[in-house]
Amino acid sequence: MSIARITIAPAIAALLSAGLFVACEDASVQEAFQIEEPVQRVQIFVEQGDVAVWTSSASKVRVERTLQGQPGMHVMETRVERGTLTLEMGCEVSVGCSIDSSLYIPAGVPVEVEVLDGSVQIDGVLQG
Numbered sequence: 001m002s003i004a005r006i007t008i009a010p011a012i013a014a015l016l017s018a019g020l021f022v023a024c025e026d027a028s029v030q031e032a033f034q035i036e037e038p039v040q041r042v043q044i045f046v047e048q049g050d051v052a053v054w055t056s057s058a059s060k061v062r063v064e065r066t067l068q069g070q071p072g073m074h075v076m077e078t079r080v081e082r083g084t085l086t087l088e089m090g091c092e093v094s095v096g097c098s099i100d101s102s103l104y105i106p107a108g109v110p111v112e113v114e115v116l117d118g119s120v121q122i123d124g125v126l127q128g
Contacts, residue, residue, distance in 0.1 A: 028068055035061040040083035042103065042111045047090035048118060049099040053111050055124035056104035061085055064104075069097035 039061050044051055049068075056062065067074050069091065076099070077088045091097035098118070105111060113120050 027071055028066060029071070030064070030066050032062065032064040035063070035078075035080060035085055037080040037085075038083060039080060039085045039106070039109060041085070042105060042109060043084060043086045044101070044103070044111070044113045044115075045086075045088045046099060046101065046113075046115045046118060048094065048097060048116065049089065049101065050118045050120070051100075051113055051115055052102045052121040053113065053123070054102070054104050055107050057107070058104065059106055061106070061109075062104040063087065064102045065089075066100045067098075068100070069093075073097050074099060 042053075042061065044053075063078070065076075073092045074097065075088075075090045075092060077086070079086050087101070087103075089099040089101065091099070100118075103111075107124075111122065113122070
């Protein structure tokens with residue numbers, strides 16, 4: 001029987017014992033917000049994550065997101081220009097990071113979705 005030995009550098013050991021070494025700790029954060037500007041079209045681009053788009057009886061777009069991974073690694077941009085809502089979501093690193101989104105869109109608003117690594121579910125929404 002052999003015994004494996006693990007050597008931890010003194011600086012890392014001190015951080016572990018102080019509870020300060022959290023670089024590998026993943027988190028799940030949920031956020032939700034409403035787009036106040038009028039929206040006539042929606043464009044969504046997601047690098048990693050799942051997207052669900054639903055028709056809503058509300059007059060405004062509602063976005064719900066779940067961010068998986070270490071805090072600060074998510075890159076998100078939301079803007080409305082000339083009636084087009086653009087949501088761009090990605091990660092600074094590709095491992096252990098994703099952004100899952102659910103959007104509730106007023107009836108009749110066309111949606112264009114591009115997901116590089118994930119799934120798309122669209123129900124009752126114009127695609128285009």
